[in-house]
Amino acid sequence: GQQLNQSPQSMFIQEGEDVSMNCTSSSIFNTWLWYKQDPGEGPVLLIALYKAGELTSNGRLTAQFGITRKDSFLNISASIPSDVGIYFCAGHPFYGGATNKLIFGTGTLLAVQP
Amino acid sequence: GAVVSQHPSWVICKSGTSVKIECRSLDFQATTMFWYRQFPKQSLMLMATSNEGSKATYEQGVEKDKFLINHASLTLSTLTVTSAHPEDSSFYICSAAPRQYSNQPQHFGDGTRLSIL
Numbered sequence: 589g590q591q592l593n594q595s596p597q598s599m600f601i602q603e604g605e606d607v608s609m610n611c612t613s614s615s616i617f618n619t620w621l622w623y624k625q626d627p628g629e630g631p632v633l634l635i636a637l638y639k640a641g642e643l644t645s646n647g648r649l650t651a652q653f654g655i656t657r658k659d660s661f662l663n664i665s666a667s668i669p670s671d672v673g674i675y676f677c678a679g680h681p682f683y684g685g686a687t688n689k690l691i692f693g694t695g696t697l698l699a700v701q702p
Numbered sequence: 703g704a705v706v707s708q709h710p711s712w713v714i715c716k717s718g719t720s721v722k723i724e725c726r727s728l729d730f731q732a733t734t735m736f737w738y739r740q741f742p743k744q745s746l747m748l749m750a751t752s753n754e755g756s757k758a759t760y761e762q763g764v765e766k767d768k769f770l771i772n773h774a775s776l777t778l779s780t781l782t783v784t785s786a787h788p789e790d791s792s793f794y795i796c797s798a799a800p801r802q803y804s805n806q807p808q809h810f811g812d813g814t815r816l817s818i819l
Binding site for chain 1: 706708734736744745746747748751793795797799807808809810811812813815
């Protein structure tokens, strides 16, 4: 199935460092979502973006909907050990029709060393 | 916030058994629910879109006779893996979207780990 290109694939950082990850697509998306998944659990929504150029924060997390509608980034500031997990971008593609279908990125594994 | 409950969390069964997984939206009505499969160290892959009161829409390559989906109410969808075999072992996750808002974020259940011996 279709997937979004997400990078980096993995990151190993020290506690306190800032983190940045991004997601790109060759086609336009109507929404961009960022989820975090802990082992053995379902993804949990972090941030939802609905308009091109939109910049939204949720605590130490900041995400932006790219102007071209083909990309998004997520920044985590001052990382802490509990930030460990897999981060997925996801989006609703512009099909020109009504759909809830969500396409997922390939994921970024984040490891934070205390 | 929106809560989606998935049951069971773990299933271990013999090859040839059929397994049913339930997905419930606890505090909102979900016209549409989604079923995903996730293999180790991989992303979520959409299997099918489940619409209340109608037939599910399956993604290319997903056998509809193998993965039976029923969405009989606005709060419950079920996935039945029929005659399961070891290659069906995976992490199955459901999600639900609030009624009428096509771009509202999906909320996910905690997944079901299916192991076929």
